[in-house]
Amino acid sequence: MADAAPRLHALVEQLLGAPFPVRVRTWDGSQAGPPGAPILVVRNRRALRRLLFKPGELGLARAWVAGDVEIEGDLYRALDLLSGLLWERGEDAPTLARSLRDPRFRAAVYGLLRLAGPPLPPAPPREEIHRTGHRHTRHTDRRAISHHYDVGNDFYALVLGPSMVYSCAYWESEDSTLELAQRDKLELVCRKLDLRPGSRLLDVGCGWGSLAVHAAREHGATVVGVTLSQEQAAFARKQVAEAGLTDRVDIRVQDYRDVTDEPFDAISSIGMAEHVGSARYLEYAQVLSALLRPGGRLLNHQIARRPQRDEAAYDVDAFIDAYVFPDGELAPVGTTVTQLERAGFEVRDVESIREHYALTLRRWVERLEDGWDRAVRLTGPGRARVWRLYMAASAVAFERNRIGVNQVLAVRTPASGGSGMPLRARTWN
Incomplete structure (x- = not known):
């Protein structure tokens, strides 16, 4: 009998x-x-086994990456509708342990187990990273960066389009082009x-x-650019050479902690x-x-999350x-400002450009969908599906104010107190 969907929905x-x-x-139509x-679209019982084995976001992600589930219709609307269930239930949402004490909840779990069938859940898709060692050592940072950025420059x-800028663009209007908005951000x-x-x-x-x-x-x-990605560095050096700027731009595969040829007048971290x-x-x-001269400026462009009632949790x-982003972490903008100040910076300007990132992500998703067959050839179907879900879900998260992005301008103000900033600081507007 073709009744799996009504049973599953209930x-x-x-x-x-x-x-x-x-x-x-x-799967039964x-x-x-x-x-x-x-x-x-739940293509098979295996999708349910993934969700039961890893309830919540990770199980759903594994089913999506493996192609066991799909969305038909407006992906953004689907993610918006589901966001309240997956991401926005609040800190007072029932835990799994509390829920299992509810007989109705236990009955639903047993019903799903019967619907999913007896085999054990399959292994995670090969696109899932497997960690070894501690987070944020030089070795694990290189590995994490390679996982994300060495997917292939063609992909x-x-x-990203001709600008090859992988961060929030700066839009004059929604009708502007991605290339112009990225140029305006630079x-x-x-x-x-x-x-x-x-x-x-x-x-x-x-x-x-x-x-x-x-x-x-x-x-x-005169610019020194550092990255941990070999593929990025190769592309960047080619860009520099084609622009005739090899005498003024030095691209290195180097950890920022290993830079020793200070001082710099300015640092960008985008x-x-x-x-x-x-x-x-x-x-x-x-x-x-320490790498900046006294009076030098830092522009720290960073995604932020909302503060939690219990930050330790x-x-x-x-x-x-x-x-x-293996090992990536988001912090509230207030925490970022505090840490910069603890390091001796004077924070002079904070600009939120949250809506700009939502626009940027939607344009990236559009480009990915328009070139879907080529994206699959370049990276494989699983990796292409990761990117489509990640960028679309992120766009919704920025639109719903679950996350934001901020440009923090800070100065290494010398002991004399002279910041070098004009009295009316926003001269860039």
Whole structure:
């Protein structure tokens, strides 16, 4: 009998104690749920076994990456509807241990076990990272960066477009192009850092070299760019050579902690600090402070999460940690500002550009979907599915104010107290 979808939909609502807001279609062709809603396609019983073995986000992510589940219809709307169940239930949501004491909850679990069938859950998809050793050593940082950034420059070019900038763009309007918005972001960074001919810039986590080239070509700066990704460095060096800037831009495969040719007039850290980790963040800020001359500026562009009632209980996002940014950690913007100040910086400006990242991510998803067949050829179906889910879910998270992104401008103000900042600081506007 073709009744798996009605049974599954009813059992999920029994587990949640709330309506399940999307429609379900199962392997037997049956459907259930609100008409007109996006459809969660459950292709096989294996998907249920993944979810039962790892309840919550990680089990769902494994099923998605393996192709055991799919969304038909508006992916953003589906993620928006599901976000309240997966990510926004609050700190008072029932724990699994408390829920299992509820007879109705136990009955729903047993019903799902019967529907899923007897075999054990399959192994995680091969795209899931397997860790060894401690977090945020030089070795594990290199490995984590390689997992994310050494996917292939051709794949990143497909998603990011000609700018090859992998961080939040800066949009004048929603009708602008991705390339123009990324150029405006590079210009904004350079103007906040007050780069001038002869300024010496250290670009920490330089990516594919776009900021380094822009700073040298448009502002006359001399740039050292460091990355832990071999593929990024190779692409960046090619970009520098094609721009005729090899005398002014030095791209290195180097840990920022190993840079010794200070002092620098300015440091940019764009989308890199998320990889540092809370245990190492003060060290990160202190190293950057030591690399700057007195009066030098730091532009720290970083994603932030919302504060938790119990910060000690905070844990990283299971899907992103396993498939996207291994060992990445987000902190509230207030924590970031405090750590920079503890390291001796004077924080002069904080600008939130949360809505800009949602726009950027939607454009990246559009490019990925338009080039889907090529993306699959370049990286495999599992990796392409990781990226589609990660970027679409992140766009929804920025739109719903679950996470934000901030540019923090800080100065290594000397003992004399002269910051070098103009009286009306926002001269970059």
